[in-house]
Amino acid sequence: MTRKSLFINKNLELRLPEKEFAKTLFQIIEDQREYLGKWLPWVEKNKIEKDSLEFLKSSILFNNGGQKLTTFIFFNQELVGSIAFVKIDKRNKVAEIGYWLSKNQQGNGIVSLACQRLIKYGFEKMNLNRIEINIASENSKSLVIPNKLGFIHEGTTRESLYFNDKFYDEEKYSLLQKEWFKNN
Numbered sequence: 378m379t380r381k382s383l384f385i386n387k388n389l390e391l392r393l394p395e396k397e398f399a400k401t402l403f404q405i406i407e408d409q410r411e412y413l414g415k416w417l418p419w420v421e422k423n424k425i426e427k428d429s430l431e432f433l434k435s436s437i438l439f440n441n442g443g444q445k446l447t448t449f450i451f452f453n454q455e456l457v458g459s460i461a462f463v464k465i466d467k468r469n470k471v472a473e474i475g476y477w478l479s480k481n482q483q484g485n486g487i488v489s490l491a492c493q494r495l496i497k498y499g500f501e502k503m504n505l506n507r508i509e510i511n512i513a514s515e516n517s518k519s520l521v522i523p524n525k526l527g528f529i530h531e532g533t534t535r536e537s538l539y540f541n542d543k544f545y546d547e548e549k550y551s552l553l554q555k556e557w558f559k560n561n
């Protein structure tokens with residue numbers, strides 16, 4: 378991504394990571410540890426602001442190397458979440474999406490819009506063939522998103538996630554480029 382932002386509408390955009398986001402990012406993590414940590418294993422590893430800074434630095438490197446594409450969701454110029462291709466398999470033209478949103482911004486469709494924008498970029502600009510979303514079976518809020526966006530449910534993998542001292546089943550979803558172009 379050469380531009381700094383992918384615009385969604387006048388209030389909403391996806392910005393590439395910058396080291397300057399560290400303070401805000403860490404403040405969100407610190408304030409919302411329980412809510413975010415329930416489904417995001419990296420939250421407990423983020424203990425001090427420097428951890429957020431290191432995360433941003435590594436995101437910039439991975440973005441530049443094309444292994445990942447991390448972006449931050451800005452609503453009214455304020456960092457409210459993140460959406461990313463957390464894994465990019467260039468050879469097979471496959472990427473996996475991950476996302477989170479600040480607790481008080483939920484329920485406004487922000488993540489759905491952010492997903493649609495990243496998917497459009499992935500299929501149209503990166504020429505991906507397949508985009509995946511993998512979600513813990515118990516994360517009902519998150520399961521709404523791939524279903525709403527027309528992803529196909531491919532199955533359940535048993536106990537493929539382990540964190541917070543517990544195994545979780547995962548629901549596997551995918552969308553293919555041809556399916557996206559048929560509907561967009």
Ligand SMILES: CC(C)(COP(=O)(O)OP(=O)(O)OC[C@H]1O[C@@H](n2cnc3c(N)ncnc32)[C@H](O)[C@@H]1OP(=O)(O)O)[C@@H](O)C(=O)NCCC(=O)NCCS
Binds near residue numbers: 413475476483513
């Ligand atoms: C999962 C998570 C991102 C969902 O956030 P969200 O706000 O519910 O998701 P959206 O932004 O797509 O909003 C969807 C809701 O907004 C409503 N909505 C309002 N306006 C909308 C619009 N223009 N377009 C789409 N949905 C809209 C929808 O009806 C939907 O409500 P519902 O949940 O009652 O069905 C959020 O709960 C989160 O970050 N959780 C913690 C981290 C996490 O679990 N990450 C995912 C790991 S796989």
